[in-house]
Amino acid sequence: MERHHNSVTKTPLDRVQRRSKSKSYRQSLRSCLGATCLTPALTTRRLNISRRAPKSHNITEKVNPEQLALMVKTEWQLSYVTPLYQFRHTQLKSYSRQLSAFIAAEKQQGLAVEVEGSHGSFRVSFSVVQGMSEAADDAETVLIQIHLKRLFSRQDEPAKVVWSGLLTCINGSPDYLRSLPKDFTCLPLLCSSGAEGLTSAVKSWFQQTFDCYFGQLEISHTSLQWMIALWTNCQTESAIQFLKMIWTLPVVPPLKVTYTVNGQDAWELWSSVRKDPQKEGNGEDEDENSIDIEEVMRFMQGLKSHFYRHFRLDLSAGKLDQVSTALGSAKCSGMIKISNSKYMISTLTLLTECALLKMPI
Amino acid sequence: MGDSTKSLLQRIIRRIPSRAIESTLRKWGRLTAEQLQSIDFTQPKWTVTQELLDMCEEGNWTLKFITELEMSYIIDNPNQGMWYAYQLMNPEDDANSVELTQFKEQFKSHLKQLVRHISLKMKKHTDEAVWIRIAWGDRFFQPNHMKPTYAVHYLQTPYVFVTSLTSKHKPLFSQAMTLSTRYQAIKDANLSGRNLTAIRDLLMRQFQQAFPTKHPSPLAERNQTVSHPRIEKEQDGNAANRLELACEAFGGGTLPQLQSAVYKLETKFRDQTNKAMTEREESFKCIVKFASTNLLESLRHCASSGFASTPVTPLLSSISLKGKNYFVITDNSPGAASQPRRAQDK
Numbered sequence: 001m002e003r004h005h006n007s008v009t010k011t012p013l014d015r016v017q018r019r020s021k022s023k024s025y026r027q028s029l030r031s032c033l034g035a036t037c038l039t040p041a042l043t044t045r046r047l048n049i050s051r052r053a054p055k056s057h058n059i060t061e062k063v064n065p066e067q068l069a070l071m072v073k074t075e076w077q078l079s080y081v082t083p084l085y086q087f088r089h090t091q092l093k094s095y096s097r098q099l100s101a102f103i104a105a106e107k108q109q110g111l112a113v114e115v116e117g118s119h120g121s122f123r124v125s126f127s128v129v130q131g132m133s134e135a136a137d138d139a140e141t142v143l144i145q146i147h148l149k150r151l152f153s154r155q156d157e158p159a160k161v162v163w164s165g166l167l168t169c170i171n172g173s174p175d176y177l178r179s180l181p182k183d184f185t186c187l188p189l190l191c192s193s194g195a196e197g198l199t200s201a202v203k204s205w206f207q208q209t210f211d212c213y214f215g216q217l218e219i220s221h222t223s224l225q226w227m228i229a230l231w232t233n234c235q236t237e238s239a240i241q242f243l244k245m246i247w248t249l250p251v252v253p254p255l256k257v258t259y260t261v262n263g264q265d266a267w268e269l270w271s272s273v274r275k276d277p278q279k280e281g282n283g284e285d286e287d288e289n290s291i292d293i294e295e296v297m298r299f300m301q302g303l304k305s306h307f308y309r310h311f312r313l314d315l316s317a318g319k320l321d322q323v324s325t326a327l328g329s330a331k332c333s334g335m336i337k338i339s340n341s342k343y344m345i346s347t348l349t350l351l352t353e354c355a356l357l358k359m360p361i
Numbered sequence: 362m363g364d365s366t367k368s369l370l371q372r373i374i375r376r377i378p379s380r381a382i383e384s385t386l387r388k389w390g391r392l393t394a395e396q397l398q399s400i401d402f403t404q405p406k407w408t409v410t411q412e413l414l415d416m417c418e419e420g421n422w423t424l425k426f427i428t429e430l431e432m433s434y435i436i437d438n439p440n441q442g443m444w445y446a447y448q449l450m451n452p453e454d455d456a457n458s459v460e461l462t463q464f465k466e467q468f469k470s471h472l473k474q475l476v477r478h479i480s481l482k483m484k485k486h487t488d489e490a491v492w493i494r495i496a497w498g499d500r501f502f503q504p505n506h507m508k509p510t511y512a513v514h515y516l517q518t519p520y521v522f523v524t525s526l527t528s529k530h531k532p533l534f535s536q537a538m539t540l541s542t543r544y545q546a547i548k549d550a551n552l553s554g555r556n557l558t559a560i561r562d563l564l565m566r567q568f569q570q571a572f573p574t575k576h577p578s579p580l581a582e583r584n585q586t587v588s589h590p591r592i593e594k595e596q597d598g599n600a601a602n603r604l605e606l607a608c609e610a611f612g613g614g615t616l617p618q619l620q621s622a623v624y625k626l627e628t629k630f631r632d633q634t635n636k637a638m639t640e641r642e643e644s645f646k647c648i649v650k651f652a653s654t655n656l657l658e659s660l661r662h663c664a665s666s667g668f669a670s671t672p673v674t675p676l677l678s679s680i681s682l683k684g685k686n687y688f689v690i691t692d693n694s695p696g697a698a699s700q701p702r703r704a705q706d707k
Contacts, residue, residue: 249659249663249668251659251662251663251666251668252658252659252662253653253654253655253658253659254653254659255651255652255653255656255659255660255663256651256652256653257649257650257651257652258648258649258650258652259647259648259649260647260648260649260650261645261646261647262645262646262647265630265643265645265646265647268638268641269630269635269638269645272635272637272638273635302630302632302635302638305632306630306632306645306647307649309631309632310624310626310628310649310674310676310690311649311669311674311676311677312669312670312673312674312677313663313668313669313670313677314668314669314670317668318668
């Protein structure tokens with residue numbers, strides 16, 4: 001109830017934000033082409049400026065362990081997907097057949113699908129990942145797997161999984177989800193892993209069937225900084241062990257700087273830049289554990305100033321390419337690996353938000 | 362024995378790029394002119410390899426022949442794998458008079474006393490460098506020729522460069538080296554890189570260094586007329602000054618090709634805006650690695666273009682000034698202090 005109330009009061013603000021999104025959409029396409037880099041100031045306006053601290057979820061109890069193991073061990077390539085028209089969670093069996101047939105046809109035409117030793121037939125399976133969705137408006141997560149049955153394999157040999165994809169929406173903005181016309185399902189984030197050819201085959205089948213559009217989802221500078229902060233914040237519950245950041249400085253030849261901080265020291269710096277919860281008088285409807293962008297920026301500033309004090313080299317001049325801790329790693333090119341299932345939900349929440357920012361209005 | 366000779370030959374040929382096979386074989390000098398002519402080097406590599414293997418069988422080539430081939434290829438193409446620099450310390454009085462034959466004999470006899478099964482090969486290269494190839498065995502096993510250690514020592518200097526030396530063999534190698542060069546100790550020089558010539562030049566200061574001058578060199582006059590001559594002049598002055606300082610720190614001209622530098626920082630976190638961290642007792646532990654295809658040129662560009670403030674911090678300039686690329690920084694020893702590390706244990 002209270003949540004609903006909140007969203008109503010925030011609506012006007014969201015309108016403004018939404019309008020700016022269509023503009024930023026174009027801008028991010030441009031940044032795809034490498035023409036411009038989003039300035040952090042602009043990005044912070046678009047992204048949530050405050051989010052709840054990741055709570056460790058007992059996801060292991062809710063989600064099928066086999067599916068969970070796949071999600072955790074894989075490094076995913078991220079894409080965004082516009083809302084799917086007339087997608088039905090009840091039709092997954094039929095989708096499996098259709099996509100199998102589609103890939104077979106593509107293969108017959110000699111297009112795209114090239115997997116090493118792909119003499120054999122592909123079989124597609126769609127399944128729902130139960131227990132992933134967080135908010136009431138989130139559509140259930142769908143797992144797509146492509147199995148390769150080799151031509152000359154033995155009868156009892158199990159088909160090998162050659163491609164996996166995860167279509168998901170975790171804690172998607174309720175305002176956006178509710179504003180969608182009937183018959184649209186929003187699963188804005190595609191995590192895929194496997195041969196490039198299969199990825200594009202799956203994408204083109206989705207585009208034809210559900211009238212949607214896919215695009216590469218890069219992880220922005222700000223989102224990477226958010227990940228650093230969210231992960232570091234977990235230190236007391238599960239050790240991050242290290243905090244590693246990789247920057248590239250645009251000199252000739254390019255200079256790569258890898259800055260690895262001891263996990264506990266990173267956490268102590270993080271807690272020193274956190275706001276004092278007692279001083280926050282107006283925190284009644286705010287989650288007690290919320291993290292502000294200012295705290296994230298102060299944390300980054302602290303890390304950079306320690307670096308500058310030694311090397312007199314300003315990391316702000318460079319580009320943050322990659323961040324990682326024992327809990328996971330993320331690259332600006334849109335690769336992500338989540339190593340600890342406990343914090344998967346909070347990472348996917350952030351990524352869902354990034355994907356939703358790409359949605360056209 | 363025959364099998365190991367052939368597999369070693371196969372392995373070496375695999376490492377040599379097709380276009381270099383002919384020249385390498387010519388240089389090796391173990392093939393007759395007819396044999397060389399009979400091989401068609403335009404064929405695919407595996408056919409050439411097969412022909413060589415047949416010749417090897419017919420000619421009953423010994424392991425010695427094959428190691429010679431490997432050595433002559435490695436001497437010409439040393440940049441394969443990581444080279445680590447070591448420095449000999451505390452010379453005896455006669456250290457400066459050690460000459461090649463004496464060194465060779467001594468090194469061989471010392472090492473053979475330490476290890477029963479060992480295969481050694483030494484060759485003097487044109488530039489005063491002695492190349493050493495060591496295939497290690499132990500009490501029970503014959504020397505393993507598949508993973509030889511290569512070392513390069515410049516006679517009458519305290520420098521030794523080593524590649525593929527395991528921590529197990531390091532003490533043996535160090536002992537033989539110190540005894541045969543008439544030094545008392547050997548230490549890790551905290552310098553490593555893929556390019557042997559570069560780390561040699563860096564350590565032996567064979568690159569173009571720029572020395573600080575008290576008076577900055579006068580700027581060349583410019584004929585161009587600009588809208589704001591004063592601003593332009595000041596900017597030019599700044600840029601020239603930065604470039605000068607950058608060259609002082611890293612050297613001028615083409616710089617030795619170093620791939621990386623690592624700093625282990627164990628210093629206190631100091632920031633006036635962050636009281637809690639500044640008051641903390643413990644140090645803020647982190648590791649910083651700089652990497653580039655040519656690190657020194659990247660850093661020089663950083664300084665000259667203003668990404669790095671000038672004057673360059675001693676931490677960075679120590680790479681070329683001290684010839685090191687691994688540093689441990691603590692608060693007790695400000696600047697570019699460094700402690701030895703166990704280089705090849707990584």
